[in-house]
Amino acid sequence: MTTRATARRGAAAAAATLTLGLLLGGCAADLPTPDPDAVPAVPGPDLTVEQTVAVSTEVGAVLDAADEAMDSRGLDERVTGPALTMRSAQLKAAVRAKNDELLTVLPDEMQQNVVSTTVTWPRTSLGVTVEAGDGELPRLLAYEQASARSPYKLWSWVRLFPGVELPPFAEPSVGSAAVPLDSDELLLSPQDAFSQYVDVLNLGKDSEFAKSWADDRFRQDRAEQKAKATKALDDVEGTWTEKFSPVDDDIRAIATTDGGALVIGAMTGQETWKAPEGAKITPQTDTEKALLAKDPTNSLKLSGLATVAIYVPPAGADAKPTVLGAQLVLTKVTN
Numbered sequence: 001m002t003t004r005a006t007a008r009r010g011a012a013a014a015a016a017t018l019t020l021g022l023l024l025g026g027c028a029a030d031l032p033t034p035d036p037d038a039v040p041a042v043p044g045p046d047l048t049v050e051q052t053v054a055v056s057t058e059v060g061a062v063l064d065a066a067d068e069a070m071d072s073r074g075l076d077e078r079v080t081g082p083a084l085t086m087r088s089a090q091l092k093a094a095v096r097a098k099n100d101e102l103l104t105v106l107p108d109e110m111q112q113n114v115v116s117t118t119v120t121w122p123r124t125s126l127g128v129t130v131e132a133g134d135g136e137l138p139r140l141l142a143y144e145q146a147s148a149r150s151p152y153k154l155w156s157w158v159r160l161f162p163g164v165e166l167p168p169f170a171e172p173s174v175g176s177a178a179v180p181l182d183s184d185e186l187l188l189s190p191q192d193a194f195s196q197y198v199d200v201l202n203l204g205k206d207s208e209f210a211k212s213w214a215d216d217r218f219r220q221d222r223a224e225q226k227a228k229a230t231k232a233l234d235d236v237e238g239t240w241t242e243k244f245s246p247v248d249d250d251i252r253a254i255a256t257t258d259g260g261a262l263v264i265g266a267m268t269g270q271e272t273w274k275a276p277e278g279a280k281i282t283p284q285t286d287t288e289k290a291l292l293a294k295d296p297t298n299s300l301k302l303s304g305l306a307t308v309a310i311y312v313p314p315a316g317a318d319a320k321p322t323v324l325g326a327q328l329v330l331t332k333v334t335n
Contacts, residue, residue, distance in 0.1 A: 045115040045175030046123050046145075047152075052113045052172060055143055055152040056127055060108025063087070063154070067103055070095045080144060080153040082250055082266040082307050086329040089291075089305075093330070096290035104327070105132040106139055106157060112166070114262075116254060117175035122146050124155070124178060124252045126262070128166065137162060140309050140325055142252060142264050155252070156264055156307045158325035161217040166324065167256040167311045179253035179261040186261055187313045190253035193321050194265040197310060198246050201267075216323035218308065229273060238275035244268065244306065259314030262324075264307065269328060271302040283333065291333035303332040 047055070062078040072088040079087060087103075094102040107129040114126035123145040129138045137160050144155035160166075170176045181191040188196065196209040201219060204210065222242065229240035250266035273281045281300040283289040288302065306328040313319040 043117045043119050043175070045117055045172060047115045047125055047172070049113070049172050052110070052115060052125060052127070055125070056108045056110055056141070058151070059143065059154045060106070063106055063108075066091060067100060070100065078151060078153050080146070081155040082247070082305055083154045083156050085305050085331060086157075086307070086327070089329055089331040090287075093287045093290040096293060097286050099286060099290075102287055102290070104139075104157070104159075104329075105136060106141065106154075107132055110141075111138065112169075113172045114169045114254060115172045115175050116178050118178045121148065123152075124254060125152065126169075126254065128160070140166075140264075144252075156250075156266065158264070158307050158309045158327045160309075160325040161323075164324050167260055167262060168258055169254070169262075170257055176257075177255040179255050179263075181251055181253060183253070183261070185259070185315055187315055187317055187319070188321060190251055190261060190263040190265075190312065193263055193310055193312045194246055194251055194267075194308075197308065197321070197323065198244050198267055201244050202242075212320060214320045214322055216326075218306075218323060218326035218328075225271075233273065233275060236275045236279045238273065238279065238281075240271075240273055242269065242271045244270075247305075253312075256311070260317070261312050263310045263312055265310075267306050267308065269302075269304040269306055271304070273300040273302075274298070287330050288333050291330060292335070294335060297335040299335055301334045302330055303334075304328050304330045 059078045062075065066072055066075050070091060072091045075087060076084060090103050094100050109130045110127040111130050112128040116124050125143045127141045129141060131138055140158050140160055141154060142156045143152040145152045179190060182189050197213065200207045200209050200213050226240065233240055244267045247266040247268060251263065253261045253263045255261055275281055275298045277298055279298045280296045281298060282296045283292050306326060308326045309324045311322045311324055
């Protein structure tokens with residue numbers, strides 16, 4: 001921002017006005033006192049409907065260009081945060097495998113927009129895409145503006161679960177407030193909600209928070225992966241472990257009209273397959289094969305980044321936090 005230059009121009013203008021007033025003071029009536037418009041008690045939305053369309057279209061154009069070129073360079077022009085890490089990893093795998101089907105389809109047409117009413121930065125807005133085609137469910141995209149002079153960039157995306165119902169949001173013309181990560185107006189603060197979910201994801205029924213959370217598709221998928229891996233390693237007396245860790249700086253929350261909040265956060269994941277010496281653990285998916293690019297050994301380590309969207313009810317509600325969608329992307333594969 002050019003605040004210093006603006007301040008200097010403002011000061012110079014004020015000085016000129018003051019000098020003129022002194023010269024005319026002896027022969028003119030008092031100048032009228034300015035009556036500025038009152039500052040609204042509730043801030044308005046950060047974006048107009050037209051601007052939300054422009055943001056999704058412009059971000060979509062950058063994504064399309066990167067996908068077409070199969071090159072992540074230039075993505076950071078309109079992609080940031082977890083989304084940049086995830087998309088860059090997908091492009092790397094797609095290039096090595098020569099397969100663009102390894103890229104998650106991210107439509108730029110929205111069926112619903114959620115606009116924040118934040119007076120500071122960063123600012124967050126959400127978009128629910130139309131169906132991605134071929135039976136693919138809609139995505140929930142989060143955009144972020146880091147500063148007043150920065151463009152909105154894609155910050156994260158999740159795949160919404162089948163049959164999921166999003167909580168109610170204010171119309172874009174009204175806007176939705178950003179929720180502090182330590183808010184005590186919710187059943188759980190956004191920070192605590194995300195930390196608890198990661199604990200449940202890691203420990204399952206052994207987590208002290210397990211009974212406080214409804215089951216969800218992402219946890220079911222990880223449980224299925226555990227069962228599959230354990231069965232495959234039984235014959236060689238191998239082991240399988242998985243651990244997720246929240247990325248503390250990557251949590252955002254926006255208010256819903258029922259007093260709750262939609263929380264979106266990122267977590268790293270580490271999946272490790274281990275077998276005795278002499279055994280070989282081969283990558284299973286095209287993405288795993290592309291990112292490993294080495295001969296198999298008796299171990300396999302899969303590193304990933306996951307984004308998760310959670311609805312947290314208001315304080316005092318007789319309900320549980322609900323996971324609405326998730327996306328896990330492999331970022332690195334080693335022996």
